[in-house]
Amino acid sequence: xxxxxxxxxxxxxxxxxxxxxxxxxxxxxxxxxxxxxxxxxxxxxxxxxxxxxxxxxxxxxxxxxxxxxxxxxxxxxxxxxxxxxxxxxxxxxxxx
Numbered sequence: 401x402x403x404x405x406x407x408x409x410x411x412x413x414x415x416x417x418x419x420x421x422x423x424x425x426x427x428x429x430x431x432x433x434x435x436x437x438x439x440x441x442x443x444x445x446x447x448x449x450x451x452x453x454x455x456x457x458x459x460x461x462x463x464x465x466x467x468x469x470x471x472x473x474x475x476x477x478x479x480x481x482x483x484x485x486x487x488x489x490x491x492x493x494x495x496x
Contacts, residue, residue, distance in 0.1 A: 439478070439482060442487065448485065459477060464481060
């Protein structure tokens, strides 16, 4: 069965147009994705292994992997991970 190329941005806009009540959750998911991406990029750029971070935190290597792929919903784990990397997370007002 051949795969059809789709425009993800267009599909997302279509979905939001059909379900405007889901707009905020889509924004939250995008922000969480960006956070995960930045944490992983920083760790890799500075050649820090997941094992090293796990040694200094209460998080397991699997917990850290889950954070990097966005499967961990516990914000405290994200804060612990960021702190161990020497990073800070800042809250800002919600933007529409």
